[in-house]
Amino acid sequence: MSIVPIADQLNEQMNLAERFFELTFGKLNVADNTGQRIFSAFLAVSSFGNIVVMTYTAARVKQEIAKEGILPFPKFFAMNRDVSLARFLRWANCRPILPRLFGRMLKSRWFVPEGHSEETPVGALILHFGSCLVLILVTYRVEPTNTYRLLAKVYTYSVHAFFGVLLAGGILRLRLNRKEGWRKKTIGINPQLSVMSAIVYLLGSLFPVIVSWVEPSGELERFADTKIHWYLVPLLSWSAIAFGALWWLGFLVFAKRIEKRNGTIFMIQRDPAIARDPPINGSPIQVNETVYLGWVTKENITTMQASGGRQGESSRHDFVLQW
Incomplete structure (x- = not known):
């Protein structure tokens, strides 16, 4: 500066x-x-x-x-899913021609498949690619500089400012609510400093959330971005937030209707597998996670809880996620 x-x-x-x-x-x-x-x-x-x-x-x-x-x-x-180099190396070793041409190289330590095996969230990456593609297609007629400014401001408003307000509010709730017992969990930390930091963060995040709805006028008008309408950023940001909220509420309504019609409740259960890395005295890490999703009858909920909560034949589907 x-x-x-x-x-x-x-x-x-x-x-x-x-x-x-x-x-x-x-x-x-x-x-x-x-x-x-x-x-x-x-x-x-x-x-x-x-x-x-x-x-x-x-x-x-x-x-x-x-x-x-x-x-x-x-x-x-x-x-x-495994789309790593290890998958290609295993495929190459199963082909008779490639080991003949590159046999010495494929047998080296660097090309051992186990050293390059890593699983990737392919489905989530495809979903992310689709959402990015939608943003590109809806703004392809706009000048690139204006597109960048608009999307950057929408991201800042919705992610940093809006969720910053929620984060600061959650921190204050944990600190000020006696039922949470947060003071016992943070012994040795100055509570006044943490509360003041959360308040400053809350006010700083709340300021753009509110002020963005005010049209620039007077002396402030000459500092405004004239290439983007002043109301576009908060309008698009709240539209995206409202879409996510309506999707979640719609799923709750759908689950409630299924419960009334079929007498089943949508259940989610996560079974994490924890190990130490290094094995003996290392820090605990999550090596994989089994997620059970399914519609469970009310009669089976008590049985599931008695057996440790694992879903059985009443589940519609279950799957294992490797990290």
Whole structure:
């Protein structure tokens, strides 16, 4: 902030990061665009890392949603599948021609299939790809810069701001509700500091959620983004949030109707398998998880609870998820 002039910081159309590199590295040569090229290189690396992280995170989140049974075809979207290099190596070793041509290479330690075996949430990745494809198709006629700004602002509003409010509210509820017994779980931590931090985070997240609905006017109008209508960001964000909430409520209504009509209740049970890594004195980790989803008759619920809660023949489907 000390490098970029105040006039540039107040300019809505100005890219502050690019301007920073132009002011620092552009002094090497007046006619040179070194600063802009360095900024583009950093932006490319940062964008690639963001895509990798968001793809992994979004796929895992969608997989956990599928485990709750509220998505169609939950088994497909929730299961992990082996599409790693180990699968190709096993296929190559079973072919008579490839071992003859690359026998020495396939027998090396690096090409041992067990060292490259890793399961991937393929169904969740396909769902994530589909949702990204929808965003691309609905904005393909919009200028790329405006599309990026709009989607970035919608993501910031719905994920960081809206869910930030819920997160801060949940932290305050845990701290201030005596029934939760949170003070006993956090002995040695200054409660005033944690409460004040949550309040600041709540107010900071709540500010864009509310102010985005106010149309810029007066002196603030010259700082507004004129290429995007002021109401689009909160409207699209709340539309996405409402769609998710209605989908969840619709599933609850559907499950209630099935319960009244057939006398069955939708049950979800998770059986995690825990092991230590390293085996003897390592930290406990989850190596796999068995998720049981099914419509269970009310008469069998008591039997299930007595037998440890495992679903039997009354389940419509069950599946194992390997991590």
